[in-house]
Each structure stands twice: as structure tokens, then as C-alpha cells.
Amino acid sequence: MNPGVELRRAGVGDVPTLVEIEQATFQADAWNAEMVAEELTGQGKYYIVAQLDGRVVGFAGIFLVDDPDIMTIGVLPDYRRRGIGRVMAEHLIREAAGTGASQVFLEVRETNEPAIALYRSLGFTPVRQRPNYYGPGRHATVMRLHLTPQAASPAPTSRSPEPHAAPQAPEPPPALSAPQTAPTPQRAPNPTPNPTPPTPLVLGIETSCDETGAGIVRGFELLGEGLASSVEEHARFGGVIPEIASRAHVEAMVPVLNQALQRAGVALSDLDAIAVTAGPGLMGSLTVGLATAKALAVALAKPLYGINHVVAHALADQLVHGPLPPRTMALVVSGGHTSLMLIEGATITPIGATLDDAAGEAFDKIGRLLDLPYPGGPHIDRLAQQGDRAAYHFPRGLTRRQDLERHPFDFSFSGLKTAVARQIESWMDDAVPIPTADLSASFSAAVSDVLVSKTVAACRAFDVDTVVVGGGFSANSQLRHQIAQAGEQAGLTVRIPPLSLCTDNGAMIAAAGAHAIVHGQPPSALDLGADSSLPTTHLTPTTT
Amino acid sequence: MLGIDTSFAAAVGVAGIVRQSEDPRGQVEQLSPLIAEALQEANLQVSDLSAIAAGTGPAPYTGLRIGLATARALAFALGIPVWGVPALDALAADAAARLSPPPGSRILAALDAKRRETYWALYLAAGAAPPRLTEGPAVGPPTSVPPADVVAAGGSEEYRAALCPTPGTPDRVNPLVVVELAVLRAAQGLAQPSDPVYLRRPDIAPPAPRKRVTR
Numbered sequence: 138m139n140p141g142v143e144l145r146r147a148g149v150g151d152v153p154t155l156v157e158i159e160q161a162t163f164q165a166d167a168w169n170a171e172m173v174a175e176e177l178t179g180q181g182k183y184y185i186v187a188q189l190d191g192r193v194v195g196f197a198g199i200f201l202v203d204d205p206d207i208m209t210i211g212v213l214p215d216y217r218r219r220g221i222g223r224v225m226a227e228h229l230i231r232e233a234a235g236t237g238a239s240q241v242f243l244e245v246r247e248t249n250e251p252a253i254a255l256y257r258s259l260g261f262t263p264v265r266q267r268p269n270y271y272g273p274g275r276h277a278t279v280m281r282l283h284l285t286p287q288a289a290s291p292a293p294t295s296r297s298p299e300p301h302a303a304p305q306a307p308e309p310p311p312a313l314s315a316p317q318t319a320p321t322p323q324r325a326p327n328p329t330p331n332p333t334p335p336t337p338l339v340l341g342i343e344t345s346c347d348e349t350g351a352g353i354v355r356g357f358e359l360l361g362e363g364l365a366s367s368v369e370e371h372a373r374f375g376g377v378i379p380e381i382a383s384r385a386h387v388e389a390m391v392p393v394l395n396q397a398l399q400r401a402g403v404a405l406s407d408l409d410a411i412a413v414t415a416g417p418g419l420m421g422s423l424t425v426g427l428a429t430a431k432a433l434a435v436a437l438a439k440p441l442y443g444i445n446h447v448v449a450h451a452l453a454d455q456l457v458h459g460p461l462p463p464r465t466m467a468l469v470v471s472g473g474h475t476s477l478m479l480i481e482g483a484t485i486t487p488i489g490a491t492l493d494d495a496a497g498e499a500f501d502k503i504g505r506l507l508d509l510p511y512p513g514g515p516h517i518d519r520l521a522q523q524g525d526r527a528a529y530h531f532p533r534g535l536t537r538r539q540d541l542e543r544h545p546f547d548f549s550f551s552g553l554k555t556a557v558a559r560q561i562e563s564w565m566d567d568a569v570p571i572p573t574a575d576l577s578a579s580f581s582a583a584v585s586d587v588l589v590s591k592t593v594a595a596c597r598a599f600d601v602d603t604v605v606v607g608g609g610f611s612a613n614s615q616l617r618h619q620i621a622q623a624g625e626q627a628g629l630t631v632r633i634p635p636l637s638l639c640t641d642n643g644a645m646i647a648a649a650g651a652h653a654i655v656h657g658q659p660p661s662a663l664d665l666g667a668d669s670s671l672p673t674t675h676l677t678p679t680t681t
Numbered sequence: 682m683l684g685i686d687t688s689f690a691a692a693v694g695v696a697g698i699v700r701q702s703e704d705p706r707g708q709v710e711q712l713s714p715l716i717a718e719a720l721q722e723a724n725l726q727v728s729d730l731s732a733i734a735a736g737t738g739p740a741p742y743t744g745l746r747i748g749l750a751t752a753r754a755l756a757f758a759l760g761i762p763v764w765g766v767p768a769l770d771a772l773a774a775d776a777a778a779r780l781s782p783p784p785g786s787r788i789l790a791a792l793d794a795k796r797r798e799t800y801w802a803l804y805l806a807a808g809a810a811p812p813r814l815t816e817g818p819a820v821g822p823p824t825s826v827p828p829a830d831v832v833a834a835g836g837s838e839e840y841r842a843a844l845c846p847t848p849g850t851p852d853r854v855n856p857l858v859v860v861e862l863a864v865l866r867a868a869q870g871l872a873q874p875s876d877p878v879y880l881r882r883p884d885i886a887p888p889a890p891r892k893r894v895t896r
Contacts, residue, residue: 380742380883387746387877391757405758421743424709428750431713436727436758558894663717666710 142221144228147177147184147196154193155186162211166271176208183232187212187221197225199241205233207243210252226259234284241284244277256280265358265459274482274656276460337409337654340397340433341647344426345418345446346473347371347382349389351397352644353408354651357455361401362644365389372511376501383421390429397643408439410660412650415443415678416671417473423667431663440660442650446641447474447673448485450607452652453645454634461632466601468592470616471608471641472497472512475548475588477595478673480605483656487673488595489546492535496584497610499550503580506561507573517577518613524578526615531556531583536590546595553583581615589619593627605632609640653677682732682864683716683755684856687748688740688768688792689836691715694856695730696723701853705837708747716751732761734863736768736854738878739800739818740792745877753875764863765875768792768835769802769818771858774811776833776850778858782806787815789829791844792854793836794820799844800880801826811862820880 147155152173159167168176176198177184184198195212199205207229212221233241243261245252253263261280271277336356343350349365367385371377398405413430416423427443434441451467465480466488475491494502497514504513534549535541557580564571592604604624610616611633624631638645653676661677671678684694691712692701700719702711720727735752738745749765756763773790782788786806794800802817816827823843833850834841841852866873 374885378883378885381885383742383746384877384879384883387750390750391753394754394757421746424743424747425750427709428712428747429754431709432716432751432754433758435713435717436755438727555894562893663714664710666707 141189142219142224143188144185144225145188147186147198149174149177151186151193151196152177155196158193158196158211158213161213182208183229185225185228187225189216189221195221195225197222197229199229199233201233201236201238203238205236205238205241207241223255223259226255230259230282230284239284241282243280245280246271247276247278253278253280256282274463335655337651338403338407339410339412339442339647339650339654340394340405340408341444341449341643341645341650342394342411342413342426342430343446343449343641343643343646344386344390344422344429345414345416346422346641347377347385348641349386349393349426350641350643350646351393352642352647353397353401353403354456354644354647356651356655357460357648359456359644359648360403361397361399362642363393363396363398363400364642365393368512375505375511377419379419379421382419383425386422386425390425393643394429405433405437408437410440410442410650410654411437412442412444412646412653414446414449414646415661415665416446416668418446418667418669420667420669423669427665427667431665434663441663441665442653442658443661443665443678444646444649444653445485445671445673445676445678446646447476447608447671448478448480448676449645449649450474450639451478451480451605452649452676453607453638453642454605454632455652456638456644456648457634458632461605462603464599464601465603465605466592466596466599467605467607468588468611468620469608470496470588470606470610470613472501472514472610474608475550475610476673477546477592479595479599479601483653483658483676485673485676488599489544489548489591490673491548491550492544493549493551494554495610496548496550496588497608499554499584500581500610500613502554503557503577506558507571507576514610514613517581518615520574520577521581522578522614524572524574524576526578526582528572528575529560529579531560531579533583533587536587545598546591548587548591550584553580578615581613585613585615585619588616589623592620593623593629596627596629602628603630603632607634607639607645611639612636649676682734682860683719683730684734684858684860684863685712685716685748685752686736686768686771686854686856686859687712687744688736688738689744689853691744691748692854692856693719694860695719696725697857698723699855699857701856705741705744708744712747712751716755727755727759730755730759730761732756732863732867733763734766734856734860735763735875736771736856736859737765737875738768738792739794739820739880740768741795742877742879745879749875749877762867763875764867764873766859766862766866766873767802767818767878768854768859769800770804770811770814771854771862772833772835772851773802773804774862775855775858776831776847777804777806777812779851780831780847780849782831784808786831787827787829788812788831788833789826791823791826791832791834793840794880797822799823799826799834799840803827803829806831811865818878818880 187195194216197210198208450469477489479486500514509516769790788804804812834844835853
């Protein structure tokens with residue numbers, strides 16, 4: 138397959154040639170001669186070169202520690218697609234197996250599909266993403282190979298096609314925490330004086346409505362959460378009473394913080410940053426979380442990130458399904474919000490929103506008409522599952538041609554609510570028993586139809602292939618089912634986090650804080666204020 | 682020790698230095714920067730603090746909560762105690778210290794409760810010791826407050842004018858006096874909870890009766 142390819146251990150005499158290969162392979166990110174020399178001679182480093190007809194055409198290296206890490210694989214452009222990279226990778230894997238290691242890791246640019254295909258064919262599987270590993274917006278996929286006797290000498294039966302442009306990866310990490318090595322090579326193309334940690338440890342605080350939440354993340358990994366709710370105190374009033382919610386936040390705040398820290402096994406002093414909901418929400422509630430977060434920032438001398446609550450709902454899914462792709466359409470639906478927005482890194486573009494009631498609010502109001510307990514949404518959802526969604530036809534707001542011209546991606550649910558109320562009243566006037574299951578199903582269908590059709594249309598209009606759904610209303614079974622189905626038909630990837638991350642919580646604010654940091658957003662000023670109607674134009678509110 | 686009071690605007694005191702804002706609506710923005718400023722002016726690090734003292738009201742709710750949430754979070758992060766001091770106690774103690782009324786004089790302390798009402802409490806002057814609380818705290822219209830020899834009212838000019846305060850009395854709660862009272866009471870072994878004093882139950886408009894959409 139590769140006649141004439143010889144492998145040998147690299148020596149310092151190879152440095153000039155290896156620098157050429159580096160430049161041909163990694164361009165601006167290439168190591169210079171000094172870095173290459175340090176790599177070749179560093180403790181625990183094992184580098185080989187591949188020769189063809191006596192000429193060095195490629196090189197590769199591994200860091201032989203407890204969990205060996207493949208550092209680099211590079212082949213001159215004219216010699217690619219000949220399996221030279223594969224031969225070198227297999228050699229390094231055998232070398233790692235020889236040290237008794239049970240697994241091998243590597244980092245690869247997540248856009249380097251040929252390289253990823255090569256590593257998959259060798260038995261590597263992706264384990265997580267490292268955001269901004271190669272610089273802003275340039276993420277690495279971490280891949281792992283469990284070493285077994287078969288893997289140590291990969292079976293030649295896997296006749297997967299050779300990668301096209303490979304093997305030009307993996308790119309080595311920007312910095313290594315090698316124990317005894319001298320200054321380690323840098324691969325990050327835009328080194329900053331104070332590089333943010335690739336996986337910042339962030340505390341998130343949420344108090345925008347009736348949930349007091351604290352969550353701690355490392356990058357997009359959730360470490361621990363604390364949560365308290367005053368929902369039961371509001372239930373008898375049929376809605377959230379702001380003053381009751383605010384008073385509850387003051388009482389719950391420190392215990393909830395403590396709970397999150399203990400569950401995460403983290404001390405406050407370990408944190409890299411503090412994120413807090415700055416709006417939208419109830420003013421009296423927002424200020425409790427904001428005052429708390431600012432005091433922590435002062436006491437700990439850590440940066441503060443004010444976070445838009447609605448945008449954070451869309452970013453929470455990253456704690457479960459990993460980082461969002463570069464462009465994502467987000468649908469956030471809850472008792473207080475109905476928003477469509479385009480998320481491109483830290484850039485948020487509002488696409489549509491409700492002109493009147495939020496979808497969840499409409500559910501709660503219909504719940505009151507039906508004498509269902511507060512909040513009515515889950516009860517209507519349960520009833521709807523036993524009903525016929527086509528039993529009654531209710532209006533789909535802003536879907537007529539002339540409305541679509543003016544409000545292609547906006548929502549309106551007040552007309553629907555009135556139509557349902559009118560129907561209920563006519564039954565009551567006639568003393569007819571209300572067919573609650575069919576009514577709930579037909580009402581839910583009207584809401585879901587509009588949410589789903591406008592979301593899919595927005596994806597088409599903005600040429601986006603991933604949808605993320607967030608907010609408490611994404612618990613609605615009809616919405617979940619319908620958007621998954623519509624997404625499949627339209628060729629969209631639909632991401633919905635589990636319910637625990639859909640309702641208000643501190644973890645989503647922490648995730649949004651981590652998102653802001655890895656996308657290079659500056660911290661908020663200490664005079665950050667609360668904004669009850671903060672628009673979904675920014676992840677972090679612009680300084681006042 | 683750091684003293685915080687948010688019964689009017691945002692006020693911070695540490696090591697003899699006071700930093701305060703004039704905007705009763707800007708507390709959430711201003712309080713933490715004022716703390717950082719006051720510490721810097723006093724040439725102190727936040728880690729030098731040994732306790733936080735904060736006014737517990739009664740005062741308008743949102744500002745009061747901002748002060749207490751800030752105090753509690755600072756204390757939590759620094760691992761130091763937080764002591765709550767009724768804001769009216771601090772106002773009365775400050776008035777007594779400034780005017781030295783004869784022991785037994787009646788001192789009324791009052792803070793703006795909004796909605797044309799006032800928070801008040803009545804104290805008896807006790808010489809060098811802080812005045813003793815005899816009535817209140819309570820909330821009601823300005824006409825409901827008992828007569829007194831010394832009247833101290835904290836708040837806007839407009840609010841104070843309605844109370845006819847005694848000349849020479851403070852026009853707002855001094856955070857350094859909050860610290861002094863907290864230290865004194867801590868030395869006496871008194872509990873000083875940092876719970877906000879609201880005096881009013883939450884405003885709750887009962888759900889409006891259902892309106893028909895059809896007639």
C-alpha cells in the first residue's frame with residue numbers, strides 16, 4: 138500500500154525539513170525551528186519522520202504521559218492521500234500501547250473532516266469540544282482511542298477510503314502542561330496577554346422571575362446547581378406576585394449559592410467569572426441577583442458578566458449537547474417570552490418575537506378559564522394528549538399572507554386566546570360540558586403550528602440548518618413532537634435540552650457566561666444595571 | 682468593618698470614609714462601585730474587612746433588598762459575619778449624638794415609606810448610650826406619628842419638609858453609625874439578623890374577576 142515508506146525516529150538534524158513541512162501544513166500556525174527543536178528533545182516526546190526515496194515527507198509526534206496525546210501529524214502536500222499519515226499514526230499508537238497506556242488522546246480542528254475521518258477509522262471517537270483551542274472561533278474536537286490489543290495494531294480490514302487532504306492534522310495544542318519540559322511550543326495564532334482559560338469556571342446566578350438559581354460550569358460542563366422556587370406561594374394567586382418573588386430571592390440566595398458550590402465541589406475562590414441575569418424579568422427580582430453577583434465580583438476580584446436571560450435559554454443546550462454550531466436558529470418559548478433569534482457565536486440577531494402574549498402565558502390564561510391549577514400549561518398539555526387536535530379550528534396568528542409580509546417571523550397569541558375563550562363561554566352559556574381534551578389539543582395545535590412553521594421558515598430564510606429550542610414551554614409535548622418531525626422533513630438538526638435546563642435555572646446563566654468568555658466578550662462594568670425589558674440584541678447588555 | 686445603608690439612596694462607610702449616591706433609584710448600579718471606591722479611598726483591601734453591617738430598614742423594598750443582598754454576598758464570599766441594624770435605630774442614634782438631648786427626651790426617627798406614608802419609631806434619649814426604642818417601628822401617614830422633642834427624618838427634601846425635622850438632625854442614615862451600633866451590639870452579644878424589615882405585607886391585587894370576551 139505504501140511501498141518504500143520508511144519510519145525512523147526524528148533527530149535535531151531534521152529540524153529544517155520539519156519546519157518546511159510545518160509551514161506547508163499549518164501555515165500561520167506553524168511552529169518555528171526553535172519550537173520544533175524543543176518538541177523533538179522534550180521529555181516524554183516521541184517524534185518520527187516518514188521517508189520516501191530517502192526524502193523526509195512527513196513527521197508525527199506523541200507525548201508519552203499517562204494518557205498519551207498525539208501532538209502533530211504532518212505530510213507534505215504532494216505526498217498526501219497515500220496513507221503516510223495513517224502509517225505514522227499507527228506507529229505512534231503502538232508506541233503508546235508499549236508504555237502500558239490504556240487510552241490515547243488527540244485534538245483536531247473540528248472543521249478538519251479528512252483528519253477526523255482518518256482518526257475515526259483508527260478507532261478514535263470524539264469525547265468533547267474544546268472551544269477556541271486554536272484561537273477565537275476555532276474549536277478543537279478532543280478524540281480518544283481506547284487501547285486494546287486490536288487497536289494497538291489496527292486491523293487492516295477497515296478499507297475506509299483514505300482521507301482526501303489528510304493527514305494534515307491533528308494540530309498540536311497551543312500550550313502544554315508538560316511537567317518537566319522547558320518552555321512549551323505555542324500554536325495559538327493570536328496569543329493574548331491574558332488568555333482566557335479554554336474552559337472557564339463560571340458561576341451563574343438567575344433571579345429574573347420566581348426561581349432563585351445558581352449553577353457552576355466548567356466550559357460547557359455542568360458541575361453543580363442550586364435552585365429554590367417560590368412558585369407555590371404564587372399558585373393561589375394564579376400568577377407570579379413580584380413582591381413575593383423578590384422577598385423569596387433574598388431569603389434563598391445564599392443557601393442556593395452554597396448548595397451549588399457544594400454540589401460542584403468548588404470554592405468561590407476557584408471561579409474564573411460570575412455571570413448574572415441582567416434582564417429581561419421582574420425588576421425587584423433581577424436586582425437581588427445582580428446585587429449578589431456584583432458583591433461577589435468585588436469580594437473575589439473576578440470579572441462580572443451580565444447576561445440576557447432569553448438568550449441564555451437558547452445557550453443552555455450546550456451543557457447537554459455540546460457547543461452550538463457557528464450559526465443556530467433559537468426558539469425560546471416560556472411563560473414570559475416567545476422569541477426567534479439567530480445565534481452566531483456571541484452575535485445575537487433578533488428574528489421575531491410575540492407582539493402580545495407569550496405562548497406559555499396564553500396556556501396559563503386558558504388554564505384559568507378551564508379552572509385548571511396554576512400554572513395551567515402542563516395541565517393543558519396532559520389533557521391535549523388525550524384529545525383530537527383537529528376537533529376545533531382556532532386561528533393561527535400572523536399567518537395570513539398580508540400578515541406574513543409584515544411579520545414573517547413574529548407571533549401573536551391574543552386572537553387565539555380570545556377565540557378559545559369565546560368557544561368556552563358559548564359552551565358555558567349553553568350549559569354544555571366542556572370537551573376539555575379536544576379543546577386543549579386543538580388549542581395546543583394552533584400554538585405549535587405557528588411556532589414550528591415560523592421557526593422552519595426562519596431557518597430557510599437565513600440558511601441555517603440547526604435549531605435549538607429553550608424556555609419552559611419547550612416541555613410542551615406537542616411542540617417537541619412537531620418541531621422534531623418538521624426538522625426531520627426540512628433536513629434540520631433540532632436540539633432540545635432536557636426539561637431541567639428548559640425552565641429558569643442558574644446553570645443556563647453560567648453556560649451563557651462561559652459562552653461569552655469563549656467568544657471573547659468583555660466583562661460588564663461594575664455599574665451594570667437591571668433592565669426589565671432588555672432586548673434580545675445582545676448576549677451581554679451593552680454598557681450604559 | 683464596612684457599613685451599608687440603602688434606605689434612601691446607596692451609602693457606604695468604612696474607616697471614617699463615607700461614599701454615597703444621591704439617586705434613590707440607582708442603588709443596584711451604584712452600590713458595588715461605591716464599596717470599591719470607599720475601600721480604595723481608605724487604602725483597604727476587601728480582604729481586610731472583618732464584618733459587614735447593613736441597615737435592615739424599614740425602607741422601600743427594592744433598595745433595601747439590594748443593600749442586604751450585597752451585604753450578605755460580601756460576607757458569604759469573605760467568610761465574615763453580616764450584622765443587621767435597623768435603619769431607624771441608626772438615624773435616632775446619629776440625631777442623639779449630634780444634639781445631645783437631655784436623657785429621657787423623646788426622639789422620633791422617620792424614613793420615607795412612599796405612597797405618602799412614613800416609617801417611624803420613637804426612642805428615649807439615654808445620654809452617651811444609644812437612645813432606647815419605646816414605640817414602633819411602624820408605618821403610617823405622617824399625621825399618625827407621635828409627638829417628640831427631636832424629629833429626625835431621612836429622605837428627599839420634599840419628604841423631610843412634611844415631617845418638620847429638628848434643625849441639626851441628619852437627613853439620612855449614616856453608614857458609619859450603622860457600623861458603630863453593630864459593633865456595640867456585637868460586643869453585648871446581641872443577635873443582629875440581616876433580615877429585611879418591610880412592615881407591609883406584599884401588595885397583592887387579587888386576580889381580577891374573569892371578564893367575558895362575548896356579551
